[in-house]
Amino acid sequence: MTIETTVFLGTRKGIFTLRSASDRSHWILDAPSFLGHIAQHVVPDPRTPGLVLAGCSTGHLGPTVFRSHDGGLTWNEASVPPAFRTGEPLARSLKAAFWLTPGLASQPEVWFLGGSPQGMFRSDDDGDTWTPVDGWNDHPMWTTWCEWPEQNTPDGSMLHSISIDPRDANHMYLGLSSGGVFESGNGGADWKPLNKGSMHPMLGHAELEFGHDPHCIRLHPIRPDRLYQQNHCGIYRLDRDSDQPDSWSRIGDNMPSAVGDIGFPIELHPRDPDTVWVFPMDGSDVWPRTSPDGRPAVYRTTDAGSTWARQDSGLPDNGWFTVKRQAMTTDNHDSVGVYFGTTSGEVWASFDEGDSWSCLVAHLPEIYSVHVTSS
């Protein structure tokens, strides 16, 4: 059976789509949609074939969400884009629709969105209308946990990595850059920090409750008690079913010391909770955020972080790009495909679980997000 695979790319200059007409052997790049718009996150809906949501803005206009019902061929704008409540005490204004997470299969038409400033929003109609998640946005600790007033980091303060426990839709996680990891047990009505064991970016190993900088958090769908985190201060794992269910372990200590364990993305194997991929970057000195020594490589663990193996076959010997937190993904083929997009506009893919890499397309704008769907 032929499996069609589509890769959705959110870039600094619009939405691009790569389609394979056959089994990932030939790829066609569609003409861009929303050329010139900033497409922060372009995410296909795993529940509804053809539905794709995109969080966008431009240099001039406010943020919004665009929706496609035909796999990215045509788009419409949300009729009520995400926004804070008018007249609220903090007078917050959403500047970026930064992160999109579809709800569970048991939550048809539900989506969550993380923004900058670090607000959270929900849609119950496939992204057409959005409302603030008051339990987060108006939490009494919001101004303490979040970067407020905003710190004007290069791309703003972000709420990202919204994750939902597939066993219980009320059990959710989110990440703040900066701020830390937070957990809700009641569908977002209340939240608590979940950062024990992870290093604080400024204060080292102090057991602070919050203020950390998770870059990307992933909950494994078939082992929901396991979370992985690529943090500003290393790679971590948290097993909620262990004897330390609230304490992150730094599995990045097992990375080669010359490479380190700093990066943005961390990506899951869809069927093996012990296998994840990361893309290390240089976090030394002034934080170049490029590959260590200009030698790009993916690292994979197949034992939940006890050991890591370098995977660079086919990648350039000399490359100075960055892979952002939403710009690495996997597909669900028997031999899992791994994809990443670079700040220099290249999409690299491996169809043998990272053993070898090829460049699918180059010369695109800076890539912010990569997501894939197969049908």
Add this chain to the structure above:
Amino acid sequence: MLVRIPSPLRSYTGQLANVEGEGRTVDEVVSYLEQQFPGLRFRMIDEQGRLRQHMRVFVNDEMAQLSDEVRSTDEVTIMAALSGG
């Protein structure tokens, strides 16, 4: 009154550069435009009623605030201040 629409907002006006507006203030004119072209207002004015950072409105040749009064004979120009790269 005549309202001039900048290119970043013309996807809402069917690519029209000039449209008809109504209202007693700049804010009312933008609200009128929103009725004609849904979605336009939020792209230029945030949820707290503030003009977004890179948007400006001129009435005739004078830069205007949203609360400024306008007359039916005025020309309102919405500008997107080009920025970034």
